[in-house]
Amino acid sequence: MDRFDRNIRFFGKDGQEMLRQSHLVIIGGGGLGQHVIQQAAFAGVGEITVIDDEELSRSNLNRYILARHDDPIPGTPKVEIAKRAIASIDPSIKVNTVYASIRSAEAFSALRDGGVLVGCLDNDGARLVLTEYALAYRKPYFDLASDISIEGGLCYGGRVLFTGTEPGCPICLGEIDLEQARRDLENDASRKDREALYGVPKGLLDEGGPSVVSINGVVASLAVTELIAYITGIRNPQRFINYRGDLARVMCNKDAAPPCYFCETVKGAGASAGVERYIQHDVATINAVSLSSRG
């Protein structure tokens, strides 16, 4: 019996074939990304590219479902964990790994080659780069985020946002802090200058915040279910799904997107949107990017 028999009973042979023909680019092979990678492999996606420039660390081991207790630390790139896991689930899946930052020529080349982008990121700078890329080149892009905040009352959960081809993006939907994104994207020299003037912003102090396996799992499962619906054509993906674990609720935001520079000007602009300016060929030129002038 076909290993996908139980899938086929849901979305048909044609749907399974569309998954087999699909190429996902997963940006971020961490706590969220590993759930997505595992589920995409089980679902029967034919080609998976994983972009990540980090190695496994001790504090990842509470939630990295594809890591093993004896993976060397340091010395285990997250992309290698992804590659091993996919091969162990289904060796017929084509796997590509990019062990580099999203702001590299290699990563941009992988984005261009992929069919659907899935962002599993924990910083708004990288999220902004990917959002602009997806809009400029009209690539379907699922943007995932999970969050646990303790201050000001316990609130935890996450969200899945679908953009690139549909109205609305993470910026007009209020899901990217542009000020934070600008700080994430600045080079070391300007960061030092700014911190000397204004101090270290709270956002940066929070980098090692709480993160728990089950919350990442819910967010990733919501996203992969939308992804399967999209690729197999069962239905259009929801634009914005909000998971509130503290309320045990999953909600859908269908409000009309407000007017947005990124949706209206960057979208469909292709190379003239200039997203490639984010590639770090020469670190000193990166701060030529001025987000504040973009309205």
Ligand SMILES: [Zn+2]
């Ligand atoms: Zn927008």
